[in-house]
Amino acid sequence: MERQEMEGKQRRKALLVTHVSGFVPQFEMNNVHILQKMGYEVHYASNFHTPSYGTDNHRLDGTGIICHQIDFVRSPFDKRNFQVYRQMVELMRRENFSLVHCHTPMGGVMARLAAHATGTGPVIYTAHGFHFFKGASWKNWLFYYPMEKFLSRYTDQQICINREDYELAKRKFHARYVDYVPGVGIEEDNFFKMGEKERQKKRESLGVPPGRVVLLTSGEMIPRKNQEVLFRMLAKLKDSEKESVLSLERNETADEQEDAGTGRRVERCSYERLHLLLCGHGELKEYLQDLAAQLGIADHISFLGYREDMAEIFGASDIFLFPSFQEDCRVRCWRRWRADCRWFVRRSGAIRT
DSSP states (O other), X not given: OHHHHHHHHHTOEEEEEOSSTTHHHHHOHHHHHHHHHTTOEEEEEEOTTSOSSSSSOGGGTTSOOEEEEOOOOSOTTOTTXXXXXXXXXXXXXXXXXXXXXXOSHHHHHHHHHHHHHHTOOOEEEEESSOSOOTTOOHHHHHHHHHHHHHHGGGOSEEEESXXXXXXXXXXXXXXXXXXXXXXXXXXXXXXXXXXXXXXHHHHHHTTOOTTOEEEEEESOOSGGGOTHHHHHHHHHHHHHTOOBOOSSSOOTTOSEEEOTTTOOEEEOBOGGGEEEEEEOOOTTHHHXXXXXXXXXXXXXXXXXXXXXXXXXXXXXXSEEEEOOSSOOOHHHHHHHHHTTOEEEEOOOGGGGO
């Protein structure tokens, strides 16, 4: 009898859904391990032709996750979404899942519509920052708010990772349960303050010229991440030929002072002493490379692509810049704090909370 019950548990299937691949190995492996220990067979539906974290899907090898190619597209207005919907419905009917956990906007839309059509559930949806928030454009509110409110009727559990989204979902939406989880967290041991020799060695390996103040930004190269503003900032500094002070606190009468928190020397910086590290990849990579060349700042920017040594890069940097229009940036800020790196963020959306 116990053996039959165990076999029944092993046959249960859980489906994770994201519209771009790489999300699960980047953020969800703890959840995968929990589900597998509970006896679930874990499946992953995504567009594996568009990896978001890394250039391929090698991190899924050996995980026991069963992958299903779904031709997700980013835009909700793309007519190919009808095909995506059919693919999701066929998958759910074929596999008879006992649980669905969806992430990312279009992953959440298609998974919930298909789950409702096939009677699949329960359905968990984690919102990594709604596109509508205080200060967002009226277009975002006009389209995304009604869509999320409607789909909340097909949601058993809504998970929000910032307070603003949580309060709104709890007050206005219709999910059976609404929960607040403050981000995905970090592995503290992986982020640390580097010694000066280690910092210099890492900078050399990244091609940073000696004596530079290292600026760092990371994220997918898409319009929402707003990396272009950093390029134009550097160009403006270059063209103005004026010194800019990039420190939280400085002595107005001195060119150099010691930071009370870190013990490092904080200096007044001109354009010539700045170097920007850009980690990540995406659809705007070629555009940003061309823009850097046009603005004459290419020799002050390093395009590093997707990196698996981010902890060391954090430690080798002086200042982290996060100009995203709309984001929940807790993880990035926690990482920079652990690595003893100053950070500046654009005040918008979930960043406020």
